Amino acid sequence: MVLLIAVQSSPAKAQTPLAERGLALSKLHCARCHIVSESDRFTGTSSTPSFKIMIEFLKDWEERFGSFMARNPHPAHIRLDGDDPRPEHLPATIREVILSLDDIEAILAYVDQMAVDLGKKQPDD
Ligand code: HEC
Incomplete structure (x- = not known):
């Protein structure tokens, strides 16, 4: 599933409330493993690709972000709010993250924003 989010037309610094929420959610739920923004360069685990690296170097970054849950x-360790709980015979190895569709939309808006800032996407795409 690829969600396309409209961002404001002023290029590099377009900041929407949705993208801001996405940044906060990314820091909360993704930064444990990924570097999600310039300001948290020292978080994450070194074996996990940063959001920026993925957008810059993976041609299909949009498709990958659009389907990251799968x-x-x-x-x-991440599941959609309302989905069946994890079966008990599969213990979570780390704290589980439960996201709503709105959360995912916000995270993708933040990633889109980043792609626009990196010149990898047109603001109105
Ligand atoms: C527990 C650690 C962890 C958390 C938390 C985590 N990720 Fe990841 N993620 C990874 C690792 C490790 C990879 C690389 C997997 C690989 O290379 O096969 C990855 C890969 C990805 C990819 C690329 C997938 C692909 O197949 O190319 C995307 C997109 C992504 N993560 C987005 C997110 C988002 C958005 C969040 C927060 C909602 C998040 N991740 C939370 C560990 C994590």
């Missing part, structure tokens, strides 16, 4: 290793 991509490894996320199904082991």
